[in-house]
Amino acid sequence: MFSKSKINEPGPKATETPTPSPLSSKPSSPAPTDSKLTSTAPKAKPPASILSSDLHVKGNLKTSGDIQVEGQVDGDIRAHLLTIGESATIKGEVVADDVVINGRIIGRVRGLKVRLTSTARVEGDIIHKTIAIESGAHFEGSVQRQDDPLSTTGGAKPKMPAVASDEVNS
DSSP: OHHHHHHHTHHHHHHHTTTHHHHHHHHHTHHHHHHHHHHHGGGSOOOOEEEOTTOEEESOEEOSSEEEEOSEEESOEEEEEEEEOTTOEEESOEEEEEEEESSEEESOEEEEEEEEOTTOEEESOEEEEEEEEOTTOEEESOEEEOSOTTSGGGGHHHHHHHHHHHHHHO
């Protein structure tokens, strides 16, 4: 009879055999967790692209990342964070979530947060959600606050004067 119960014991051992399978699946679980960590790592923010002071760019720049300009750009710039260095000159439209101006911009500035430092020189309109202008900054143009200054529907406002001018013609 003991031998029969020993026969019965292999039965539970058979159920124990699947138990090591979950143990073997446990090492498999950390692997997906590690891959999740790995997939999170590429989301790390890359460093800002830097355009050095001896660089002169003719053309538009567009990135979802950050740009620091120390040289000269003849064209439009679109970025997440745009920092204009003291020696930099931009001739074109600037569009970014955050704009920090230490140098010179000749053209329109559009940003959620726009900051003109004491060394800033801006000749053009600024469309912003929030703005800070330090003492000593030079600015020639108009300032307009919008809830969404990055949207292209901001261009709809100039259409209103066009309607007004049509009314004047009629």
